[in-house]
Amino acid sequence: MKGDVESDDQQMASLATSGGKTFTADVNILDDWDSDDGICSSRSPKKTCGRIAKLVLFLVCFFGLLALFSAGVMILSSNMFNGNDPEEIADEEQTVDGEVPNLIFEPRIDKHDTLIHCSYDSSVTRPYLKRMNSFIKNLNKDPYNSRDCNDDVTQNGDRPCRFNMSQLGNVCTKKRKYGFDDCRVCVALTLEPKIEWRPLPYENSSVPMEIRERYRSNAVPVTCRGETPSDEENMGPITYYPPEGFHYKFFPYLEQESYNTPLVMVHFENPGKLMNLRIQCFAWAKNIDHNKNEGITKFELYLE
Incomplete structure (x- = not known):
């Protein structure tokens, strides 16, 4: 059994160095996420945790800006349907x-x-x-x-x-x-x-x-x-x-x-x-x- 494991390891090493080139196996960054407590585990590389943090920050900013944009469009549309243009709104402020x-x-x-x-x-x-x-x-x-x-x-x-x-x-x-x-x-x-x-x-x-x-x-x-x-x-x-x-x-x-x-x-x-x-x-x-x-x-x- 031990011999089989060593044989598999040698085959993998051989593939990784085949042709004089070194290949790195694909790593799923989500594999480094600790599913038990929802945070990066102690086994996770710092680089991977940084990527996850940036991704979360990007999503928060993106959806926040999207919400603000949608609210602005709704307000503008409401004013247009009420027959108000910017000059009329300015006059109303002075009324x-x-x-x-x-x-x-x-x-x-x-x-x-x-x-x-x-x-x-x-x-x-x-x-x-x-x-x-x-x-x-x-x-x-x-x-x-x-x-x-x-x-x-x-x-x-x-x-x-x-x-x-x-x-x-x-x-x-x-x-x-x-x-x-x-x-x-x-x-x-x-x-x-x-x-x-x-x-x-x-x-x-x-x-x-x-x-x-x-x-x-x-x-x-x-x-x-x-x-x-x-x-x-x-x-x-x-x-x-x-x-x-x-x-x-x-x-x-x-x-x-x-x-x-x-x-x-x-x-x-x-x-x-x-x-x-x-x-x-x-x-x-x-x-x-x-x-x-x-x-x-x-x-x-x-x-x-």
Whole structure:
């Protein structure tokens, strides 16, 4: 028996050195893995254990990167199916809370009627003057709890910024009857307070042509125009007080009891008489969409 084993060993040695060349038998690296305890055994060469470790590390990294890639594809696909592109996602990150406020005009003596009628007959104009006086008075109910703010100040919940009535010029005042004394009327515009809403400024390259000459990045400008070419022609020149519009320092509205609602007076300097002028006015900000009828108000002027 012993002789047979020695004979086999000699044959193997002969094969390994056949032809003057030395051959190494193939070694399965898994044979060096200790199946009992799951680690390289003491009999395993260090080189083989290193190979196994590298293989395990490669597999972990490969499947980890594959999982990250799959997650990224799923997120991108979800955004595409929801109709979102990268620019829209960026805009959403800038979106401010709160519903877009309505642009409203005064004096409006009947909520179902948008006509402003100016006449030399005081009985006609008296209701409009009464309404305008009441509206202006209610804009600043508690001036002592408001404060004067610089242009770079933003609204806070303690003491809101005070609206300076001197910005409304010399004609659009109670003393001058808001232009109703000679039917060169002043129409007041304001943004109805909406909780938490903040206007967003336009980028310099995207400022609309209608406001480019008067635009300031810290205010919501307003413009008015005739609904038809005839209305536009007979509307005459317009002056806005203050010219920049509603300053950002009055936003957002935080339900303060002493909140001052900002105001813009639109002075029709020389409108046509004895005709019904249909006027539409617009408030402008990046997050006011006129296509959705946001920031728009309409009224009629009839001047005798």
